[in-house]
Amino acid sequence: MAHDWQPDFEQLVDEHQSMVFSLALRMTGDRGLAEEIAQDVFLELDRHLGKIESAAHACFWLRRVAMSRSADALRRRRVRGLDLWVEIKEHHGLPAEVRMSPLGTRLEQLMATLPEAQRAALVLRYQEDLTPEEIAASLDAPVATVKSNLQRGLKLLRAKAAAHLKEYVRPKECLRGV
Amino acid sequence: MDEFEQELRQAFERQPAPLGLKRSIMASRRRSSAPRGHTVLWQRLAATLALAAVLGGAAVWHQREEQRKGEAAYRQVMTALRITNHALDHMNKQLAAHHRASQQ
Numbered sequence A: 001m002a003h004d005w006q007p008d009f010e011q012l013v014d015e016h017q018s019m020v021f022s023l024a025l026r027m028t029g030d031r032g033l034a035e036e037i038a039q040d041v042f043l044e045l046d047r048h049l050g051k052i053e054s055a056a057h058a059c060f061w062l063r064r065v066a067m068s069r070s071a072d073a074l075r076r077r078r079v080r081g082l083d084l085w086v087e088i089k090e091h092h093g094l095p096a097e098v099r100m101s102p103l104g105t106r107l108e109q110l111m112a113t114l115p116e117a118q119r120a121a122l123v124l125r126y127q128e129d130l131t132p133e134e135i136a137a138s139l140d141a142p143v144a145t146v147k148s149n150l151q152r153g154l155k156l157l158r159a160k161a162a163a164h165l166k167e168y169v170r171p172k173e174c175l176r177g178v
Numbered sequence B: 001m002d003e004f005e006q007e008l009r010q011a012f013e014r015q016p017a018p019l020g021l022k023r024s025i026m027a028s029r030r031r032s033s034a035p036r037g038h039t040v041l042w043q044r045l046a047a048t049l050a051l052a053a054v055l056g057g058a059a060v061w062h063q064r065e066e067q068r069k070g071e072a073a074y075r076q077v078m079t080a081l082r083i084t085n086h087a088l089d090h091m092n093k094q095l096a097a098h099h100r101a102s103q104q
Helices: A009-028 A031-047 A055-080 A087-093 A102-112 A116-126 A132-139 A143-164 A172-176 B003-011 B021-103
Strands: none
Touching: A009 A031, A009 A055, A009 A116, A009 B021, A031 A055, A031 B021, A055 A116, A055 A132, A102 A116, A102 A143, A102 B003, A116 A132, A116 A143, A116 B003, A132 A143, A143 B003
């Protein structure tokens, strides 16, 4: 189909590198691996640039491929028996503007303990502010499955936060509203 | 959205990409596109040469086949001429013998 949008690769990298890197980082927990994934994703975008029809399509495509490549990387690591999520411990070596609040760091650590499907749904929900329908399209999963993963992931995360973070130790009725 | 989800949203803001990421992407892009163009050129050249070799081979084979057929046809014609010549010679001798017998 003919389309008027003329993609500028460099501009797409500028606009979306943060999104792609953050998705890969939150899915794998490894800055080096996230950087590799981001690089691969953008090089693949370069190869598929002719098929991208609009800026929104580029964003959707990048999100989808970033999630898929991250899942592949996690699978490869599992096969090799490597433990992920060593990354958060390395935050002390990052520039000040990259460092998060201690609570944010702890939430990320807790997020890392969630099952992969729930983590993917939550990352897309809270990092990218997507609706369950958009998440389903990005992950190529049924909407009902995504809704269930969001609900279960949030419940689990809330329970873990209540157990591990003193900021979230609160009466049980607060947990009941999940 | 409750307080916990708000906190999650804040904790999950996009992180800035590493400073060298764009540079390494652009460098990889240049590296991968340069050999790609080069490779395509070589592939085209190899395909052209292979095609030329096949066509040339076919032309030579066709020419040799035509030559062989021509030579076979020539040999057949020559054989037929020799046979005809032999038959005519034989016939001529018989006619001459018959002519001599009738004169005597």
